[in-house]
Amino acid sequence: MKTSVEIDYLRNLQTKVLSYNHVDAEVLKNQMQFYERLELKKGETLIAPGQFVKHFYYVARGCIYYYKLEEGEQKVLEFYTDDVFFTDLPAYVKETPSVHYLKATEETLVFAIKKSDAENSFTQSHQLERFGRLSMQEAFMKIFTRVERLSSKSNEERYLRLLEKRPDLFQRVPQYLIASYLGLTPVGLSKIRKRLGRG
Amino acid sequence: MKTSVEIDYLRNLQTKVLSYNHVDAEVLKNQMQFYERLELKKGETLIAPGQFVKHFYYVARGCIYYYKLEEGEQKVLEFYTDDVFFTDLPAYVKETPSVHYLKATEETLVFAIKKSDAENSFTQSHQLERFGRLSMQEAFMKIFTRVERLSSKSNEERYLRLLEKRPDLFQRVPQYLIASYLGLTPVGLSKIRKRLGRG
DNA sequence: TTTGTTTATTAAACCAGTTTAATGGTTTTG
DNA sequence: CAAAACCATTAAACTGGTTTAATAAACAAA
Numbered sequence: 347m348k349t350s351v352e353i354d355y356l357r358n359l360q361t362k363v364l365s366y367n368h369v370d371a372e373v374l375k376n377q378m379q380f381y382e383r384l385e386l387k388k389g390e391t392l393i394a395p396g397q398f399v400k401h402f403y404y405v406a407r408g409c410i411y412y413y414k415l416e417e418g419e420q421k422v423l424e425f426y427t428d429d430v431f432f433t434d435l436p437a438y439v440k441e442t443p444s445v446h447y448l449k450a451t452e453e454t455l456v457f458a459i460k461k462s463d464a465e466n467s468f469t470q471s472h473q474l475e476r477f478g479r480l481s482m483q484e485a486f487m488k489i490f491t492r493v494e495r496l497s498s499k500s501n502e503e504r505y506l507r508l509l510e511k512r513p514d515l516f517q518r519v520p521q522y523l524i525a526s527y528l529g530l531t532p533v534g535l536s537k538i539r540k541r542l543g544r545g
Numbered sequence: 546m547k548t549s550v551e552i553d554y555l556r557n558l559q560t561k562v563l564s565y566n567h568v569d570a571e572v573l574k575n576q577m578q579f580y581e582r583l584e585l586k587k588g589e590t591l592i593a594p595g596q597f598v599k600h601f602y603y604v605a606r607g608c609i610y611y612y613k614l615e616e617g618e619q620k621v622l623e624f625y626t627d628d629v630f631f632t633d634l635p636a637y638v639k640e641t642p643s644v645h646y647l648k649a650t651e652e653t654l655v656f657a658i659k660k661s662d663a664e665n666s667f668t669q670s671h672q673l674e675r676f677g678r679l680s681m682q683e684a685f686m687k688i689f690t691r692v693e694r695l696s697s698k699s700n701e702e703r704y705l706r707l708l709e710k711r712p713d714l715f716q717r718v719p720q721y722l723i724a725s726y727l728g729l730t731p732v733g734l735s736k737i738r739k740r741l742g743r744g
Numbered sequence: 745t746t747t748g749t750t751t752a753t754t755a756a757a758c759c760a761g762t763t764t765a766a767t768g769g770t771t772t773t774g
Numbered sequence: 775c776a777a778a779a780c781c782a783t784t785a786a787a788c789t790g791g792t793t794t795a796a797t798a799a800a801c802a803a804a
Binding site: 414416421422423435436439468472475476478479482483485486487489490491492493494496497498526529 | 613677682689728
């Protein structure tokens with residue numbers, strides 16, 4: 347599926363960066379040149395265990411899921427959908443082989459910036475360095491609220507919250523991946539849904 | 546308890562900052578002047594629900610636990626012990642009243658920097674801004690591995706891991722707080738310990 | 745010292761999830 | 775279009791935790 351006139355996704359990326367901190371137009375424009383466009387088909391893998399993670403990514407459109415294989419079971423850590431930054435941070439930061447997968451659940455457009463380019467631009471621009479700090483801070487806060495919910499809410503409450511906060515996921519992602527994300531088996535999630543009358 | 550010659554905790558704090566990024570001696574020395582020394586007695590509260598969180602903190606010595614009251618139950622999110630940074634980040638960032646507690650489990654020494662001072666120094670020094678980014682990145686990675694364990698390890702495995710990684714906690718913190726941190730009731734943790742032969 | 749308070753353990757009943765397996769519906773593909 | 779692959783649901787047996795309550799042990803205070 348494609349709109350007749352393609353959206354300017356690079357512009358969205360710029361807007362995203364600016365939402366964290368002001369960056370001079372020239373610096374920002376220059377920064378955009380480092381981003382490489384990548385189209386992923388449904389089911390295509392961006393990162394697999396053993397690989398080094400040399401890029402930071404931005405999902406322009408589509409959905410990437412981040413998971414790990416634990417005793418043959420997929421354990422979903424996160425879904426990255428339209429207009430967010432992501433990477434496999436442990437491997438990216440430590441420059442060790444990944445133990446995770448990053449895979450598209452649907453046709454997905456991402457932009458990728460090389461680690462060396464990203465780091466150079468942080469060094470060259472205090473504004474971009476701040477963008478880096480604030481975006482990392484936001485990522486921390488998101489995952490923090492997740493830990494908070496994991497430690498104080500029931501599975502049922504977390505299911506209901508996800509249904510409310512990210513209803514789109516239930517359309518675009520198979521239920522067994524959502525179950526895994528919620529820390530449940532597909533059977534367990536099905537029982538909860540039954541109990542709630544298919545809420 | 547006190548050593549005959551008091552340790553220079555401010556020097557430890559400087560070393561901590563430098564472990565993230567180089568900062569010119571003069572800038573760092575100047576930065577230290579913003580830190581206010583706070584001594585907390587056992588059980589003393591640093592932050593309680595309803596309060597605004599105007600500082601970022603550093604535990605020089607002792608232990609602070611970070612928790613929330615959920616239907617009358619303490620839900621422990623983290624223990625901050627010697628030589629780490631912490632604050633109630635959601636309230637600090639959003640400047641809304643806290644919904645958490647930060648409380649000392651023992652006699653604790655903390656250094657506090659006002660948010661306005663911290664932000665000014667980030668603006669004035671690119672080096673400090675980078676320190677901010679990298680320390681936030683480290684915080685993210687720590688909490689990320691926690692989510693990973695919560696979603697793929699059993700309670701028993703998480704108990705054993707905590708025992709291995711932070712054995713000191715079991716000496717200085719009551720077991721029911723550790724149980725809460727692990728997402729268990731005190732009874733549940735006791736059963737696991739029994740099963741493992743008081744490992 | 746004794747008394748009161750806090751903490752850890754145990755037991756028993758219970759429950760929200762798991763595991764395994766079978767069924768049926770839906771989507772993909774040759 | 776038919777065949778194959780994938781996915782959600784259900785049932786039944788099971789399990790690792792919870793809840794509640796009682797007991798014991800450790801600690802603090804007077």
